[in-house]
Ligand SMILES: Nc1ncnc2c1ncn2[C@@H]1O[C@H](COP(=O)(O)OP(=O)(O)O)[C@@H](O)[C@H]1O
């Protein structure tokens with residue numbers, strides 16, 4: 076590509092894409108952060124996000140309403156996390172086993188239903204969420220980066236301080252963190268540990284479902300069986316890399332999204348590296364982060380431990 | 388009975404096929420300390436938990452302040468003014484003291500009243516004579532300080548009845564004296580206190596004592612009318628095995644020597660710093676100190692599980708290098724680790740498999756390239772017999788064993804012939820007198836065989852009964868070494884708390 080493209084326009088475009096790409100990751104990461112702080116090591120994020128995207132697709136393809144599509148996405152995400160809560164909090168199944176099983180279930184079911192849905196009529200496309208068309212969007216630089224974003228992107232960013240406030244400034248947040256550190260403390264006070272874990276799971280599932288819904292409505296005009304492409308796993312990595320803190324998770328999500336935005340622009344940038352390398356960049360970054368992290372001690376002490384009253 | 392704060396009749400609780408509590412009556416008066424005394428597994432914690440609403444009885448009735456109660460959850464008991472300090476810490480280490488006090492407080496709304504709570508906590512702490520820093524993180528507090536926070540927490544929520552489940556298991560002798568002073572103060576204010584203990588010295592400080600054995604109540608007595616011998620006989624239903632006597636013996640050659648042994652600061656826990664010691668054949672050397680003062684690091688290095696950062700280990704005159712578990716095993720080092728379930732046994736494996744671990748490549752467990760499970764079961768059956776282990780048989784999972792029985796399995800494995808050095812870190816922790824006597828007998832037998840034994844214990848009774856020499860560890864350093872004959876409890880207690888007592892001589 077010609078050199079004159081190396082100007083502000085590309086940088087602006089990359090930054091705008093970064094924020095857009097961050098949106099589904101942030102929704103999901105803030106939700107799953109709450110789930111994990113409650114002690115549930117939810118491995119079914121990918122499955123919940125995929126289910127959210129699929130439910131949004133079915134809803135918008137049949138009704139044409141983005142609002143209904145987002146509600147369907149939230150509902151689907153909550154169903155997956157409800158199953159996860161039943162398995163882990165009630166039936167005391169190992170958290171990893173439960174999560175992996177749900178991912179397989181979600182991948183299989185969405186594919187099956189998708190085939191059933193399109194058979195005979197072909198794949199319908201839809202008009203998803205369009206960015207707002209207002210004067211601020213025409214501002215130079217800041218316009219495309221900040222104001223030409225969909226309102227859900229702003230909401231995703233707003234979730235970071237909201238979750239922070241919930242965790243660190245409210246009674247419910249304190250008790251939520253206590254669930255991940257030592258649930259027996261709450262149990263000894265007569266607080267229903269299992270009910271709280273359900274609540275935290277459902278919140279995580281709703282947020283991840285919403286992320287999946289945004290993913291399909293903002294980035295696509297049709298459903299693809301691998302539309303989430305590992306984003307659910309990136310969310311899990313971002314939470315670990317972010318040290319289970321809202322701001323840390325925000326930072327990790329930013330890194331992943333920036334790398335993905337670069338990949339989108341790889342052709343334009345013409346760096347001469349294979350396109351596939353760029354596509355793999357967020358995942359390579361996540362591997363590097365995980366192997367080099369030194370702050371696993373910030374992990375909630377009993378994250379992923381099945382809690383049974385009175386066991387050592 | 389009139390004037391009882393709390394009264395229970397015929398409490399029964401079963402766990403599967405085990406009847407943990409069988410028709411037990413209990414009552415508590417205002418202004419008394421009522422002890423629950425019994426062996427491991429006698430049902431003390433079960434009874435205490437029922438009184439605090441943590442578990443529900445299958446049968447029986449409970450009345451508090453004259454009114455009948457059916458607690459559905461601890462919150463109901465707390466509403467009645469009944470608070471409990473649990474056997475295992477119920478604090479969140481990552482939280483501050485104030486956050487810990489806030490967790491689970493009854494109340495509604497989203498924003499907790501931090502300032503108000505801090506004021507109340509300070510006032511109560513002052514009353515109890517506790518120094519309190521609400522902003523301190525619990526992970527930075529000593530074990531004793533954590534126990535004060537637990538008590539404070541219970542009292543803030545519930546101010547009529549305080550139930551403590553083995554609160555001194557983790558305290559130094561001095562801290563336990565302080566605890567009893569605190570309890571005396573509370574008692575004088577009319578609180579009823581239920582104290583679970585299997586230590587006679589503590590029981591003797593109570594007003595009344597209820598002895599439990601295998602889930603049944605043996606008797607409730609006024610403490611003043613009884614004596615330690617009677618209580619022990621009631622507890623185990625027989626006379627205790629006699630303690631061996633300490634005949635002077637000639638110690639043999641030096642088997643283990645460490646020179647300025649130091650572990651890395653980053654290894655986790657308190658490192659061992661500059662530890663030089665010698666252990667001779669046929670000698671038991673004691674390490675006194677509150678757990679978590681570098682004993683674990685010292686023992687791990689001697690067992691080969693942790694590489695020293697500097698200094699050296701010499702066994703039979705030869706320097707050990709590299710320090711590794713196989714190398715130490717080969718030189719005859721055997722080890723009873725501090726946490727019997729995490730470090731000593733594999734919970735999911737059977738008793739016979741656990742007994743083989745580490746020596747499964749040698750006779751009698753080896754048959755060609757295979758493991759001889761028949762031989763393992765025969766060995767296990769013998770061990771179960773000899774150590775009187777309460778279990779269903781050699782195939783029982785280790786995790787199903789109570790603490791005392793698990794310790795017997797470990798002892799049997801590590802005592803087996805071939806060991807020349809025995810390391811035992813807190814081997815009597817949480818065990819009742821019966822098992823403690825078994826542990827003592829085993830260590831003595833090993834010594835008499837000519838092994839070099841290193842024993843770390845928080846219980847000075849263990850050390851005074853068994854050791855030839857005693858070292859005191861504090862924050863990773865050896866503060867002092869003395870012959871057991873001149874050891875004096877006051878001095879060791881002070882050294883354990885990090886104070887050099889003013890030299891009298
Ligand atoms: N949650 C539980 N599940 C199964 N068995 C239990 C449970 N709690 C206690 N038990 C059993 O009940 C008996 C009494 O235990 P416990 O009350 O803890 O004794 P103590 O406190 O006197 O050592 C023991 O045999 C123990 O194994």
Ligand SMILES: [Mg+2]
Nearest residue numbers: 431432433474
């Ligand atoms: Mg107990």
